[in-house]
Amino acid sequence: MLVLPGGFSYGDALGAGVRQALDLRVFFHDELREFIEAGKPVLGICNGFQTLVKAGFLPGSTDNGARHNDEPQSMEQRQVTLTQNSRGRFECRWIHLAVEHGAKASCLAHLEGPVFCPVAHGEGNFQVSSDEALKRLEKEGLVAFRYVDEHGLPARGRYPINPNGSVADIAGICNRAGNVIGLMPHPEDHIDPIQSPLGGRKGLGLSVFQAMMGLAFA
Amino acid sequence: MNIFRIEVTNHSGEDEPRITAAAHRLGIDSLQSCNKTQLYFLTSNSSESPSSDQVERLCALLLVDPVTESARVTPLPHTRSDDISSQIASTSADHIIEVALRPGVTDVAARVLERGAAELGILSLEAATATQYRLTGDLSEEELHRVARGLLCNDTIERYSLGAVEPVFGHSSDALNIVDRVPLASLSEEALLECSRKRMLSLDAEEMREIQSFYDELGRDPTDVELETLAQTWSEHCVHKTFKSIIAFTRQDSRNQALPVEEITGLLQTYIQAATEKVNRPWVRSAFVDDAGIIEFDDNFDLAFKVETHNHPSALEPFGGANTGIGGVVRDIIAVSARPIACTDVLCFGPQDISPDELPAGILHPARVREGVVAGIGDYGNKLGLPTVNGAVIYDEGYLGNPLVFCGAVGLLPKGSHPTKPKQGDRIVVLGGRTGRDGIHGATFSSAELTQATHTESGSAVQIGDPITEKGLIELVEAARDKRLYNAITDCGAGGLSSAVGEMGEELGAEIELQDVPLKYPGLTPWEIWLSEAQERMVLAVPPSNLPLLQELADLWDVEMRDLGQFSGDGWLRVRYGGLAVAELPMSFLHGGLPIPRRTAQYSEQTVDWSTAPFTGRDLPSRKAKEILLRMLSHPSVASKEGIVRTYDHEVRGGTLVRPFVGPHMNGPADAAVLKPLGTWGHQRAFTLSAGINPLLGKRDCYAMAVSAVDEAFRNAVSVGADPDTVALLDNFCWGNPTIPDRLGALVRACQGCYDAAVSYNAPFISGKDSLYNEFEGQPIPGTLLISAVGIVPDMRRICTSDLKQSGNLIYLLGETREEFGGSLLSHLFEWEGGEPPAMPNEPLDRYRALHAAMRSGLIQSCHDLSEGGLAVALAEMCIGGRLGAAVDISAVSGGDFTHPVVPLFAESNGRLLMEVARRDVKVFEESFTDLPIAPLGTVTQTGNLEVMENGQRLFALSLEEIATSWQGAEFE
Structure with a gap:
């Protein structure tokens, strides 16, 4: 399993994850493609998610044609992005996260109830180039996580349940094979119940890792 | 092109x-x-x-x-x-x-x-x-x-x-190897002072004369490199001469009686270090010796804690000033070989709503200062991957021309892993960022007052941070520490290389070649290279045989590394540029030549003057009581800081167990942070970070401010679960010009308060810093003391938060309430300058130990300290956090026969906390506080109202909605 963790790679100086995405393309493109095509699990969290999106690995190409690793065209065709939060600033808060029913990331299907964990980002606003692009994502089952309220009901754009203005409350997406998953929130900050600000044992982020480890050993 | x-x-x-x-x-x-x-x-x-x-x-x-x-x-x-x-x-x-x-x-x-x-x-x-x-x-x-x-x-x-701006690429000018001789011989005192002023040396007449006679004996004039080195090393910022000076202190009590003159041989030694020695706690690993204070955490690790200020740079360039403030204090933690794990920040700004027309010339609007400072702190801490977990924000007119930015950092280090002795022959290695013309004269600049013209004159004193370079330093130094590649380490802070190399080589002497310093751009003169405060640099003493390994690690983490010279062993500082000597000074003069200054300090206690009190008789109309409480809750210093705090990551590293916001809606105020360091999850220990600060009280009585700040930091730590016998303190003084006797007199009183409190609480000071000359156009800031505390939580499963948990539970008040309104929020709202300042509680440790024992036994459901606004504000905050109501009767408050209901409601006596107790636990709970001042005030309710009674008669009631709206106020935009 490959986890691309959070953190401000290169200080996000040219936009979140952009500069690290170039590294992925220049130095690791072939290795990463091979890994993904072998069906091994890849998880991008926060800056790791931004990097995978900006490098074009999420949601990934529709065709399986080979691409040259720094071909500008493939970047220009990118239809999804993570941009500046709608409120214009970095924000840290705990949120609830529901796994999308019918997502291609089927390993997530048996997660029980919403995941409860923090977001901490300034550029987590998921946006698409057009309504059609959004429809395609949803129809193809590429939406993996959405922001929901404490009862698991859709945020419908309401702040702060949807903390950053993401279109259709999208918090995370996956590729068509379902083995590459990216999300803005930080499931790694809720591994032990004692980390939860609300107490109780519900919503452990650990479950996301457990689900993906299942893929690794599949 | x-x-x-x-x-x-x-x-x-x-x-x-x-x-x-x-x-x-x-x-x-x-x-x-x-x-x-x-x-x-x-x-x-x-x-x-x-x-x-x-x-x-x-x-x-x-x-x-x-x-x-x-x-x-x-x-x-x-x-x-x-x-x-x-x-x-x-x-x-x-x-x-x-x-x-x-x-x-x-x-x-x-x-x-x-x-x-x-x-x-x-x-x-x-x-x-x-x-x-x-x-x-x-x-x-x-x-x-x-x-x-x-x-x-x-x-x-x-x-x-x-219209269009013209781009400038890089910064090109010709290399300069100019070294000036500064003729000092036969200069008059006036001419010496003129020279100090012109070169921004911030040296006084006596210090200039000392330098003059030293060079007279040598029979030559100093080079500019030497003079600048002396000015940096002898600056208030680097050597804290006020805290080491001999002070003749006169004091008049509140009846205008003169007390005998005291001679104080160094404030630091007499009060701060003396308290640490007297308390003599075995778990203190390092106090006042290293770049940060160090205490024991568990069997394998120690904790390092340091708080710094970055006031003057933040006044000029709020983003860059605060940004590099965090960068600097994090490097202090790296400089004790620790891994930084968390940040704190305490900010003092002018009123945000001041009209631009009322603003004195030469200062930025406080709203712009706040926006920049908050963004600067978030930018650096967030990008370093450090949680910013505790702090305070205070607004007062006194900070209009001179805001205060306190930046703190905590680190974790394996026991015994911090080497501090360079050896003869060790190489002087600089790691990290390149050197440019940034931050020149930072140390001397921070030792002078701000004026209207400072903005234009001191631009070079401000720096911009690059947190990603610093992140590389954190990783590299940790790896080098674990491989034991260096014998000593320090950061390049104020004074740049001159201070770092000068301090490290104090005993051995050092030889250095400035041409080997990597530069951002050409054109720097030797003294500029030597003094530049360019950010993100560390200096290490490395045995020559370890250089290749260190270089390997530096390459791995993409950090620039350069060998500049060696620790020579001859006791001299020899600085060369292209092989030519530009400075040759004995370390003994550099570090021992500074004449110990003599200062006079004077302090007059203010009268209490009850006759001017804003409340008389026995009556407190319901409407009035409500209005006062709501005004307090919406006062910017009390109201929710959520708009600011949420822009800091307080979760990264996964160890934040009590975060800045608590309760079911995660928006109630926390008293302190509780952190569990990564790498220590094998046991139940954690630690707290808390702060105490009250400049309103400082305007009334600096001694009381110090005592109260210690109590506040201490009780905040205990209220979330720290063991009161494991709390260590940090002192940060921000003061005006100490050469003026009344400013220094107030500082003396504050130091005396620090000593008395630390000894009473059995809590050592482990680190501290003073920032003086905080004046704008001759107006000093209110003397401000920040006390920060770090305490050990023995069992993280028994931590406590301030939000009410369950209706039906009982609410108890711990501590005596006295008629203490001096420097209180109530007095401030009514513009009353009299009143008794809060005193030290009787036997404070006894109550805190009892509280901690009750917490360890699981008897306390919630706990909140009483600070600004007293009981009423604390109760309201517990309701807001817990989304529950409370019904209390203030006639139960212990402390005596109160002359007026405002006393139990709003007095700000120290040593008090509210505790929520389940009915089933009442008996055991009360027994565990035998002979201690506790009083049952009332119950937690489901009504959604805060109801306050006096002798069974309802005084007032406010809905949760009303108090929450006042406290949360307008969204920070």
């Missing part, structure tokens, strides 16, 4: 409503909208220009987001601004203002772009960035300049142009 200008525009327009609103506040109503565009300028430093293909690739891969942005590329044959202006005219805006960094200021985005281009094989690219603001509305040229200066551009680090 061709230059490409690239304008990257967001499709959504990237409207900047905050700028428009701020312009309206400046009285420029005609501004309708403001949009922002990012500008990049690309050229080449070789003979070959970048091709348009290459530019297109850079746009596609690095500069333009295809979903949200589009770019316009314009080749510029020459930077003829007329041409560009006409091109700009084609956009839909009425006016264009473009803002770029001044030459020499670090342009992080440009550097990242250049290195990215290199990765794509575009090798000699040079980049510069700028921001374009497109304004609509009918603005006069004068108004455009006001918008630019007031809102868009900070003259200290930026320049602007109405």
